[in-house]
Amino acid sequence: MFKKILVANRGEIAMRIMRTCKEMGIATVAVYSTADKDSMHVRFADEAVCIGPATSKLSYLSVTNIISAAEITNCDAIHPGYGFLSENAEFSRVCQEYNIKFIGPSPEMINQMGDKATAKATMKKAGVPTIPGSEGLLESIAEGMKIAHKIKYPVILKATAGGGGRGMRIVNNDSEFEKAWNEAKMESGSAFGNDGLYLEKFVEEPRHIEIQIVGDRYGKVCHLSERECSIQRRHQKLLEESPSPFITAELREKMGEAAVKGAKAINYEGAGTIEFLVDKDRNFYFMEMNTRIQVEHPVTEEVTDFDLIKEQIKVAAGEPISGRNYYPKLFAMEARINAEDPSNNFRPSPGKITELHLPGGHGVRIDTHVYNGYVIPPNYDSMIAKLIVTAQSREEVVVRMKRALSEFVIEGVKTTIPFHLKLMDDPQFQEGKFTTKFLESFDFNNL
């Protein structure tokens, strides 16, 4: 087992990883930028190394400084968390070269799943249902239109290097095709430096349901059931839950099996998530694979009673997984509390927290790094806490979430708490009848 792990991240996920390390008797090293000097994860770790100025590129994204920090503190492993370098193949490779175990996938796996067109082709070959569309990148508009006729409009042009909803254009008929092509190419070229496009059938009003998997280095893969993540605003998740109110035991079995098949096909090692789009007829299609621990992992942890970070560390240290699948025993939801003003287009609201009271009680979990008096720096993403609520039924989760949210006091900055409160009262949400389009018609006034 590892003796010392460097956590190459910040904020709540750094806290999360270090907490499990402490339980496992593993020493922890925090890295931080000058802007995070007073951050909680710095104080929580056994050792801390300042790795650069506020700019992420020169600190949290600096492979050199992070590897150097691991060297001078004699770490034998690095946990990258999510975001930053967690899906950076080069970082994974450099760790290998310097004999530091990267708690995540190999560079080859990252590359395979990082390129969307390749990932889709790989999954299709493994027998995982994929959205009908082009085989790889499109060579021309003519080719695109030919495929669109075959699979039937509406279709969507997508950037192979894309993410966060950029480099995508929906096409409803032939006359829209050329304009959409040109726009998508230009947007993806400038945002990702790669203007390759592929084509897919546009699944209307889908639900985003993902399956958590874990694989060990001996070829075993298991799944930990689904997370429903359709509550998204501009492709950013705001609330996640498990089990999905839309899924049946049969669908869970089918999707779980498909996810395991896909992960086995690439000899996946570590924790990962396979995202699916599910249409109104409960057909599911592979969307993408995330080769890292995800923000919303606590939802799965609470309903299956499983420490996913601990499993990641064990697998990285060469321990085998049980091979069993895990199913939800309870119901849980996670509300992302961001320092943003939901009444003003979710404008970021950094600044000093002048008053803080965290909710508590049975079935309430908070993953956060903030404290009373903490100054939220403007340089990083705005998520400041995750409120995870668990209960014996979905109805009780909603009631408990409402209670916990109304007990949650953060003053000095604006947060998404008012949005979540209104969401809990929404009848459609309460019935579990929503898709990824749900928030498009949500009234963000009068929160």
Place this chain on the structure above:
Amino acid sequence: MANQTEKQYTEILGLIQAIAGSGLDEVFIENGYKIKVRRNSEVVTVQAPVAVPAQVFAAPAPAAHAAAPVTTALPTEVATPEPAAAAKNEIIVRSSMVGTFYRAASPNDPDFVKVGDTITKGKVIGLIEAMKLFNEIESDYAGKVVKILVENASPVEFDQPLLVLEA
């Protein structure tokens, strides 16, 4: 006596307020008492209270059980802590990298700089080894070396003070 102290106090308070509004960065006054007022030009970050909220350091475990006691122990600093606030004409040269600092090109070579040396901007003051590569560290400032804050072959982090120069 009380009157005198009160008068002095009001005077000092007035001076501080005047300085704060003046736009000056640093003022040193000696008038029977000495005060130095320095404005931080960077964004003010509030020092977190040492008493961190109970949430973080969870339920107290009985001493016998604690494998690695989760107490209010501060993290081990990688190297020496920040020196006392520099005097007016002192410049602190800081590390721009993370790695191991060496004061000479090799164990057989003399140190790049020693206390008392006057250096120019660009002078190599040491090497920092990171990822098996040695990087020459140049001083961004000129001055006389007053203090060397890191020992040979010791780990350094970003922004860590390396030398104190007198301008």
